[in-house]
Amino acid sequence: MNPISHDTILLEVVDSTNTWAKKNLSTFAQDKPTCIIARSQTKGRGRYGQAWFSPKDLNLYFTLAEKVPPSFSLPHYAEVATLAVQTALWDWQLPSSIKWPNDVLVNNKKIAGVIVEEASHENTSWAILGIGLNVNMGLDELREIDRPATSMFQALGTHFPIESVRNSLKEKLLELLAWAKNNPELCHKRWANSCSWIIGKEITIHTAPLEKITGIAEEITEEGFLLVKTPSGKVVPVASGHLS
Ligand code: BTN
Numbered sequence: 589m590n591p592i593s594h595d596t597i598l599l600e601v602v603d604s605t606n607t608w609a610k611k612n613l614s615t616f617a618q619d620k621p622t623c624i625i626a627r628s629q630t631k632g633r634g635r636y637g638q639a640w641f642s643p644k645d646l647n648l649y650f651t652l653a654e655k656v657p658p659s660f661s662l663p664h665y666a667e668v669a670t671l672a673v674q675t676a677l678w679d680w681q682l683p684s685s686i687k688w689p690n691d692v693l694v695n696n697k698k699i700a701g702v703i704v705e706e707a708s709h710e711n712t713s714w715a716i717l718g719i720g721l722n723v724n725m726g727l728d729e730l731r732e733i734d735r736p737a738t739s740m741f742q743a744l745g746t747h748f749p750i751e752s753v754r755n756s757l758k759e760k761l762l763e764l765l766a767w768a769k770n771n772p773e774l775c776h777k778r779w780a781n782s783c784s785w786i787i788g789k790e791i792t793i794h795t796a797p798l799e800k801i802t803g804i805a806e807e808i809t810e811e812g813f814l815l816v817k818t819p820s821g822k823v824v825p826v827a828s829g830h831l832s
Pocket of ligand 1: 603604605606607629631632633634635636638640648649650651690691700701702703718719720721
């Protein structure tokens with residue numbers, strides 16, 4: 589198969605590849621995705637303003653920026669990204685699961701996170717899709733993270749060439765993205781299916797710093813909402829949040 593047309597920009601160090609992409613949108617090709625990869629980030633960002641630990645050369649810090657095509661919307665990018673990480677890890681013999689909505693877990697610990705932001709340039713909407721994948725972090729570095737986290741090295745006991753992991757993830761992401769643009773419903777179903785292990789479990793979702801919802805996960809809807817049945821019997825649709 590022909591490689592999917594795209595541009596790649598490799599950076600030594602940036603504040604955040606997502607922030608850098610937003611600032612440099614006007615220089616990107618209009619008709620193909622631009623992939624931005626940094627060796628380290630000084631202000632890597634996760635969802636809800638959380639910091640993303642980004643030591644030099646140990647992990648993958650990856651952003652894809654492109655004009656959002658008419659058939660597509662921002663949540664699709666997060667679905668594609670989590671599926672692409674899962675597929676890439678599978679190729680390295682590492683089974684993983686997707687934790688609704690945007691995390692990838694190995695052995696119940698977070699190995700990758702995804703953040704999707706929107707930017708606007710000349711009245712056009714752009715998707716800024718950021719992926720952080722923990723590759724070669726050892727226990728010392730993982731202890732710096734305040735939530736249970738793991739890395740490919742920690743899970744499999746071998747170091748991985750960052751360049752190979754980068755190329756493999758980029759290839760999977762571009763392929764899945766091209767497929768999903770023609771099959772958005774199928775992509776959503778595949779993602780929802782990968783997240784479905786949570787259904788029937790008692791969960792707490794932190795939706796804001798001081799807000800949480802506890803109950804039983806009932807269903808993931810076509811729009812990507814998680815339906816949670818609270819102890820009072822009410823079913824609450826939740827758009828996003830941190831699950832614990
Ligand atoms: C999350 O799980 O909260 C999302 C983490 C996303 C981290 C990546 S690393 C590359 C890109 N640049 C950033 O500043 N954040 C994303």
